[in-house]
Amino acid sequence: MNLLDISKQAFVIAFLLYCVAFCFYVVTITGKTWKNRDPQVHERKWGKISFITSTLGLITHLVYVATRWAWSGHIPVSNMYEFMSFLSLMIIMAFTVLYLIYRKALLGLFATPLGIVVMAYAAVFPKDVQPLIPSLRSIWLYIHVTLAAAGESFFAIACAAGLMYLLRTVDFKGTDKSARRQKLWLEFTFYSIIIVVGFIVSVFAFRAAGYEAVFTPKPTETEQSRTVEMVYNLPPIVAPHNSQLVSADSFLGMSKPWMEVPSWFKGESSGRKTNTLVWAFITGTVLYGLLRLIIRKPISEAVSPAVKGLDADLLDEISYRSIAIGFPVFTLGALVFAMIWAQQAWGRFWGWDPKEVWALITWLFYSVYLHLRLSRGFHGRKASWLAVLGFLVVMFTLVGVNLIIAGLHSYAGTD
Structure with missing residues (x-):
């Protein structure tokens, strides 16, 4: 070893x-x-x-x-x-x-x-x-x-x-405008975290399944077709700009991309990266919806009892001290x-x-x-x-x- x-x-x-x-x-x-x-x-x-x-x-x-x-x-x-x-x-x-x-x-x-x-x-x-x-x-x-x-x-x-x-x-029991706004933003924070988890889940799931789709650039009038292949490991919802699909594994009947990445997205990998972000939002949203169905309440409200009785001033101090140490x-x-x-x-x-x-x-x-x-x-x-x-x-x-x-x-x- x-x-x-x-x-x-x-x-x-x-x-x-x-x-x-x-x-x-x-x-x-x-x-x-x-x-x-x-x-x-x-x-x-x-x-x-x-x-x-x-x-x-x-x-x-x-x-x-x-x-x-x-x-x-x-x-x-x-x-x-x-x-x-x-x-x-x-x-x-x-x-x-x-x-x-x-x-x-x-x-x-x-x-x-x-x-x-x-x-x-x-x-x-x-x-x-x-x-x-x-x-x-x-x-x-x-x-x-x-x-x-x-x-x-x-x-x-x-x-x-x-x-x-x-x-x-x-x-979380408040119904005034300020309380609703605080609850909404807290829930959005947890949703954002779950989007990251969704990204991880989607990549590992399709990687374990061995999924692959391959694109090549389309030839233009001034440039011959290149042999460079763009490989996707997630089903191609978003294709690279000005490309053609060479091969793709079947997934839920999806046989071709739904759209191309805009031309102003720079870089040969822009299509694959955009496609990955789309899948992160899809998977994260599905995970968030499943969690809401299971716990039958906002995730932030379900987590809040874990911090009940904790000294709020101490948490505020820890947050400040952490930034005071990390900033310099x-x-x-x-x-x-x-x-x-x-x-x-x-x-x-x-x-x-x-x-x-x-x-x-x-x-x-x-x-x-x-x-x-x-x-x-x-x-x-x-x-x-x-x-x-x-x-x-x-x-x-x-x-x-x-x-x-x-x-x-x-x-x-x-x-």
Whole structure:
């Protein structure tokens, strides 16, 4: 067994340990209401078991990073599989730091699922070890990416704490305009999370079924037909622009695409990426509908009892402290050191590349958050909504920009 095999097995084991830890955190929180149980003794016992399990997952995850690094000769953050795997590691690490400070097991109930979803999302992408392209062969790769991921991981914990605060404080029985609006946006937040889960489910389901559709570009008057094939692993609802279908497996009678991607969607992979996003929305919406049928109430309302009785002020503080820790780290990694690396790699500090623009938008967003928090007294619900929205901006910077917008950072996208 070589180091790469050990790395792959460590990845799977870490993922399973995180899932088990999440189940233990559920028992820690929900078990306090069981009959004949002392709530404090139960939480202390199961909280310790849960934390030990998530820490074992973290150690195994570090083994994955170390062995893949030793095999490839560079830190494993050079493509979407490696970076998202690394980000999930940093999310669990940030949770571990904050748990040691606050000793609140409930944080694990929301932080570990974030790490699990990000890790599952990473597994969607090609796992082959690829040699670094010339612009990535730099010590700044280690500094820029690791610090950026570390900052983003604390933003993820802030989002989890902010979401818990909202679930704790929103009046689900209220019928006034403000209460309805709060409930609507909370439900939309959970719907957005399920869309990501739908993306993961759809990719793994059709991959397991071995689905494949193949397109080739149509010849034009000035250009002969190319032999480049565009392979879909999801049924083609959206075809590449100006392409022809070569072959496609049958799925529910679907024999041809419903539409073509617009010509202004740049890049040969734009059709496949758009098709993947469409399937994510379809699968996520179906999953959301099934969950609503099963629980017969809004998902946010069904989850809210888990945070009943929790100190809302403490959740607000955890969210703020997480952003206060993550912001300077993100500033150094995603902006300062990134610009130094850009100067060395491309001969300019700033070039308005889509990834650079969205990194700046993320930085400005959290700058506004801290300004409002410190000078305008933004606490509680307003601050929590900003923490949740901020991480959605982070995820679009990491995922949306790579999958939708072509740029110099497109080497981090899917195969």
